[in-house]
Amino acid sequence: MENIKFDYSKGAIKQHEIQYLKSPILKAHEMLHNKTGAGNDFLGWVDYPICYDKDEFERIKKAAQKIRNDSDVFIIVGIGGSYLGARAAIEALSHSFYNEIADGPKIYFAGNNISGTYLKHLLEVIEGKDVSINVISKSGTTTEPAIAFRVLKAYMEEKYGKEEAKKRIYATTDSKKGALRTLAEKEGYETFVIPDDVGGRFSIFTPVGMLPIAVAGLDIEQMMNGAKDARVEYMEEDLEKNMCYQYAAVRNILYRRGKTIEVMVNYEPSLHYIAEWWKQLYGESEGKDGKGIFPAAVDFSTDLHSMGQYLQDGRRDLFETVLNIESPKLDITIKEDEDNLDGLNYLKGKTMDFVNKKAFEGTLLAHVDGSVPNLILNVPKMNEYYFGKLIYFFEKACGISGYLLGVNPFDQPGVESYKKNMFALLGKPGYEELREKLIKRI
Numbered sequence: 201m202e203n204i205k206f207d208y209s210k211g212a213i214k215q216h217e218i219q220y221l222k223s224p225i226l227k228a229h230e231m232l233h234n235k236t237g238a239g240n241d242f243l244g245w246v247d248y249p250i251c252y253d254k255d256e257f258e259r260i261k262k263a264a265q266k267i268r269n270d271s272d273v274f275i276i277v278g279i280g281g282s283y284l285g286a287r288a289a290i291e292a293l294s295h296s297f298y299n300e301i302a303d304g305p306k307i308y309f310a311g312n313n314i315s316g317t318y319l320k321h322l323l324e325v326i327e328g329k330d331v332s333i334n335v336i337s338k339s340g341t342t343t344e345p346a347i348a349f350r351v352l353k354a355y356m357e358e359k360y361g362k363e364e365a366k367k368r369i370y371a372t373t374d375s376k377k378g379a380l381r382t383l384a385e386k387e388g389y390e391t392f393v394i395p396d397d398v399g400g401r402f403s404i405f406t407p408v409g410m411l412p413i414a415v416a417g418l419d420i421e422q423m424m425n426g427a428k429d430a431r432v433e434y435m436e437e438d439l440e441k442n443m444c445y446q447y448a449a450v451r452n453i454l455y456r457r458g459k460t461i462e463v464m465v466n467y468e469p470s471l472h473y474i475a476e477w478w479k480q481l482y483g484e485s486e487g488k489d490g491k492g493i494f495p496a497a498v499d500f501s502t503d504l505h506s507m508g509q510y511l512q513d514g515r516r517d518l519f520e521t522v523l524n525i526e527s528p529k530l531d532i533t534i535k536e537d538e539d540n541l542d543g544l545n546y547l548k549g550k551t552m553d554f555v556n557k558k559a560f561e562g563t564l565l566a567h568v569d570g571s572v573p574n575l576i577l578n579v580p581k582m583n584e585y586y587f588g589k590l591i592y593f594f595e596k597a598c599g600i601s602g603y604l605l606g607v608n609p610f611d612q613p614g615v616e617s618y619k620k621n622m623f624a625l626l627g628k629p630g631y632e633e634l635r636e637k638l639i640k641r642i
């Protein structure tokens with residue numbers, strides 16, 4: 201049967217190394233499932249594919265349909281885990297030029313940077329169009345989406361008046377607390393809940409991902425089915441039968457060997473944001489206490505012409521994980537050319553995917569020969585079902601991997617440091633003392 205398959209045969213892993221990790225993996229599995237490990241109050245994502253609020257799910261579908269009917273433009277306001285999952289799904293599963301040919305609203309992202317130029321350009325692009333907005337923030341206090349939303353809220357109220365604007369703004373946030381919850385209730389926006397026990401980077405199957413993904417016309421039911429099946433399949437406690445745990449184990453073995461950088465590789469441009477989402481998942485979950493694999497990503501074959509040299513020949517502290525989509529959505533056959541000036545006639549009758557796969561195989565062997573272990577995740581095809589399964593695969597492996605590493609995979613204390621400095625430098629009340637100290641250092 202077709203399924204996602206993890207192949208570490210090119211990872212230079214010895215079988216006894218896997219054996220040695222059998223019991224640590226079992227321990228991590230027990231910590232995760234019995235909720236006895238660090239960060240155990242953030243494990244709501246583990247059973248979410250079966251425990252999610254079904255009424256809210258129906259409400260998401262209704263809201264998505266309304267947005268598709270009454271909007272030319274849909275803006276997703278959020279940062280990090282509050283937008284990367286939706287963006288990853290929409291890009292991986294939609295037309296490559298979605299906004300040009302969409303039969304639903306054009307989709308734009310805001311609140312994921314602090315650029316006035318970007319937001320001003322966005323306001324220019326949406327001028328004269330009917331707009332709906334989904335503002336997504338678990339804490340409700342993140343600076344980037346809060347600033348963008350303040351600007352967009354004022355734009356919507358000026359354009360539609362308060363009453364109509366509130367029917368076009370959807371807030372996804374905490375069930376009870378936070379600035380966005382208070383604002384949404386005061387203004388009367390339709391709201392969706394990010395459960396207390398699901399952290400941002402694990403929240404794609406909650407309304408955080410589901411509403412924007414449904415607005416893009418994608419099948420969220422099928423995506424949830426993928427996650428649901430993955431939940432059962434990757435619950436298997438025996439390392440030898442669980443590919444998700446094998447991925448966690450192999451990363452750990454390579455890390456201990458000094459392979460401290462993992463490069464996620466794809467051969468389809470539409471997968472770029474899956475890697476962006478994955479970078480946050482692993483970066484925030486594992487990079488702490490002076491430990492962790494640095495997650496990086498490249499788009500091949502594009503980046504073979506920029507990063508290829510380094511990967512082949514630079515410092516040998518990295519390994520690659522290739523996301524290989526076995527059957528492409530579409531393909532083109534290369535035709536014969538009478539003049540053959542480009543010398544490509546030897547490829548006549550072959551498809552672009554055939555060439556792409558040979559680029560993959562050739563690169564794989566070259567990099568392995570260059571001492572870069574390669575792990576391969578074979579995904580039969582990119583559809584909603586396998587997307588859901590793949591996302592859950594990475595989430596589960598991340599939890600196990602974090603416990604193997606001896607960190608709390610579900611917190612992110614490190615991201616507060618820059619925020620404190622930024623708030624102090626901005627003159628936010630309560631940060632006066634720190635401001636004094638920092639100003640002297642700049």
Ligand SMILES: O=P(O)(O)OC[C@H]1O[C@](O)(CO)[C@@H](O)[C@@H]1O
Pocket residue numbers: 279280281282336337338339340341342345400401484612615
């Ligand atoms: O949903 P929020 O609370 O706005 O947070 C957005 C992102 O910011 C972070 O808290 C990091 O600053 C991430 O963990 C999170 O995904």
